[in-house]
Amino acid sequence: MTEKEHQRYRARAKVIKALGHPTRLFLVDQIAHEEKCVCELTQLVGADMSTVSKHLAILREAGIVEDEKRGLQVFYRLRVPCILNLFTCVEGVLKADAKAQAAAAR
Amino acid sequence: MTEKEHQRYRARAKVIKALGHPTRLFLVDQIAHEEKCVCELTQLVGADMSTVSKHLAILREAGIVEDEKRGLQVFYRLRVPCILNLFTCVEGVLKADAKAQAAAAR
DNA sequence: TTCCTATTTGCCATTTTAGGAAAATAATTT
DNA sequence: AAATTATTTTCCTAAAATGGCAAATAGGAA
DSSP: OOHHHHHHHHHHHHHHHHHOSHHHHHHHHHTSSSOEEHHHHHHHHTSOHHHHHHHHHHHHHTTSEEEEEETTEEEEEESOTTHHHHHHHHHHHHHHHHHHHHHHHO | OOHHHHHHHHHHHHHHHHHOSHHHHHHHHHTSSSOEEHHHHHHHHTSOHHHHHHHHHHHHHTTSEEEEEETTEEEEEESOTTHHHHHHHHHHHHHHHHHHHHHHHO
16 A cells, blocks of 8 residues: 555545434434534434534544534535435444345355 | 444454554554564564553454564564555545645635 | 623543554465 | 464554633623
């Protein structure tokens, strides 16, 4: 792997890694169809607001979501909708797992 | 987020997290179209074989790749081709980033 | 201004991840 | 059987990620 290649894979990995956390996946799902403020997301997640804020910051820095401040609140929305296709694929992996396990048990 | 939901998101995150590393993304790319043995992948990556083996194990445990031992060698291949679509989406994120940066600089 | 609310940031303890070196396994070859 | 090759596992250390609490920041309302 050349240095240039490595750099490219690092950039890609940063985006994917940002999605590699249960809470952040949940957040992406929550704002998939309509923007929501941190306060609402905090309630939905059920963790400290600072924790949720930091998760959102990671998604923002990865370029997956964008934010907009209106009054006191900050609203987050999905920036790249194709992310949702990813979920379909991941479900495919999990389904293949279930099938393989069933076959192994047979 | 209920416990059941959390469990579901954790399973999904495990799959995605497995992809969230430069070397593992590179490995997936390398075996995308034809299986390769650990020895060949080790040379391509340019790291310790034990390191590469461990990365492959993470991908296997996530259900993304599968392995087959033939003689002394172990060959790895992609198990879920839709993973490759993900790369397209990630490139989209990176491209959107570049565009936004260009706009901000203007 | 002062108070209140929403959000982010800094700090800290804990856990997880990464990667190399060496040892352990496994299948071939001599 | 002994030596060789490919791979995995174990051990260990360094680095990064997590998450809550408290403090800082920012905007709006009294």
